[in-house]
Amino acid sequence: MSRGMSPHEFQNYLGLLSRLLRLRSAQREAVEDELRAHLEDRFAALTSRGIEPDRAISLALAEFGDAAALAAEFSAVSRIRRRRWMMRLSIVSMAASVLVAAVVASLWPDSSGPLADGVARAQQAEQPAAAEMPEMVRTAKTDANAETRQKLEKLATADFIEYPLVDVLAHLTEVAGVQVYVDHRSLDEVGIQPDVPITMDLKDVPVEMLLRLILRQLDLTYMLDHGVVVVTTPEEVEQSLEIRVYRVDGLVEASGPQAALEAATESADPYFGRDMRPGHGGRPHGLDELISLITSTVVPESWEDVGGPATIKPFRDTLVVLQTQFGQHKVEKLLQHLREAVAKEK
Amino acid sequence: MGEKSSTDMIHGNLDLLVLSALADERKYGYLIQQSLAAASAGMVHVQAGTLYPLLHRLEAEKLVRSSWDHSTGRKRKWYELTPAGRKRLTHQADQWQQYAECMSRMLRGALGSALSPAGGTL
Missing domain, CATH: 3.55.50.60 (DotD protein)
Known part of the structure; x- marks a missing residue:
């Protein structure tokens, strides 16, 4: 590791900078590593020209300037990143949700239609009135927005x-x-x-x-x-992430005797949700797949596991989603399309 | 017009210069700094505190992309142009070329009559 070779002044500077960076820990470490390599290169170049090590250290550090100002610059860049992320929302997730609906519909066994049929149905699905959206646990606010x-x-x-x-x-x-x-x-x-x-x-x-x-x-x-x-502004929207709860029953329950058995066991105990039951194996069948489907198709870059602000957690028969309003709308649409595809199968 | 002023003009276009430093091959931050200094015969020395936020911004704007590797025996972050970055570089370099040629043609006359108050060839 090059860490050990760094003069401790470099470490002090980078440590201070890192504490001032308003970034995730992996990003902070990456900035530290990158700047450390530069400081060491510069130090080596200066000392090879016969400059005293102490002087070389201060010259190398001086080129980076004040740690607080530099940290502010890096943080400003990360705001640009988030801003771009918001800008991309509209394009990416709209395309993704239609595509997913199309693919799901065309994969369904008795789907008479190829892709075009799926797309047509996806377009139809854009229309339903607020009252016909079963995916979301509704409130007066969400009803008004749907209208x-x-x-x-x-x-x-x-x-x-x-x-x-x-x-x-x-x-x-x-x-x-x-x-x-x-x-x-x-x-x-x-x-x-x-x-x-x-x-x-x-x-x-x-x-x-x-x-x-x-x-x-x-x-x-x-x-x-x-x-x-x-x-x-996108910043304002990004700051206003909202929590919504989506019903996923019917989308995640496994068919067959095993699921029935599990359902029966659960109903015997009213105090625990599925997730919390010891020995249950964690979650309703298909829930992980559903979460992974959502996070890979609805605004994929927005979720916390890839550094975004959005989260999705299972709770009993629901998914609790923290997302921007736009993202929530796309989650809602996706679940709706999936439900339609499942209904068609039946 | 002293040297300071032309340096200022150059530093006003650092984005373009950094993109140009990556035109032929990928580089890490320190190499970019050194190659700009060499290409400008020492006129352009981009401070490290300016260069890295700038590189990160270009990356956020998808004009460059980065990857880490140890090929030089040390862990380094290498930058290269994206197709969008190359397009931006070509376009802006072309605009600069036209601008510089035009200015230089027009100012050649002005320089020639610099001592005359009317200053023109009209």
Whole structure:
């Protein structure tokens, strides 16, 4: 290990820097390793030119400057990373959820249809009203958001040349019949004026898509809150992760005598969920597969095991998911598509 | 116009310079710093405290990608251009070329009549 060869001044500096970095521990170690290699290279080059070791150490360290300022720079980069992550949400997960539905549907044994059939069904599945969504444990808030989401599917035509943002938003939300709120404080923080000119020319596309494309031009996004479209920054949305509970019964229960036996054993004990039962083997059959399906297809880079902020945990017959609103919507859609595919099989 | 000013102008385009340092082969941070210094005959010395956050930002922007290896006998983080990074480099280098040629053509006249207050060839 090169660690042992480092002058202890380098270690002190890197240790201080590492404590100041607002990054995960693996990322902090990577930064330390990278900078240590540089310091050692620089030290070797300087001493080989006949510079005294003490002087070489201070020269090498001086090139990195103040540890706090450097740590702040690295942390700022990680904010860019998170920001890009938010920007990619819309593209990646929308494509993924349709694709998964298509693949699942086409894999089902009595699915008459090849891929196209699956896609058609996936598109149909975009339509259901709030009351028809059995996946999510519902609340008044989620119902209102589901209703708005459906209204945003309405088709509209955008023909704006250098129109002020606020007017464009007012027009689109009026067409869809929903309310809009512009988060002026957040927009102000990123230096965007509410009357920034927008140009967009698209015919007969969902209002949701127009909204998304227009806001993306400005590095902005939107979220739904009690049915209201809130226009804000990706940072703001990212900070507002929300918890939702999804029912997964019917998707994870194993068929066959073994499952029935397990179910019977469980009902004998009302105090323990499946996860907590000793000797049960952990989880309902298929739950791990379902979690892995969700985390690999819905905004794959967002989950905690790959360094993102989102989490997914099983609890009895439910999945407890901490995700952005957009991610939650995609989880909901995926479960819905899966349920439809299962229903078709039966 | 002193040397300081032209150095400032160069340092205003560090992203492009760092991408250009990776044009031919992958490099680790220290090598990038050294190759920029060599290519600019010592005019460009990117401080390490500037270089590493910049590299991390270019990586976050998917213009470069990195990998660790021990091939030099020491664990190092190597950077290389992504296709997007190469495209950006080519495009910006091309724009710079045009800009520099245009400025140099226009300023040649100005330099020639630098002592005249009207300063023009009009």
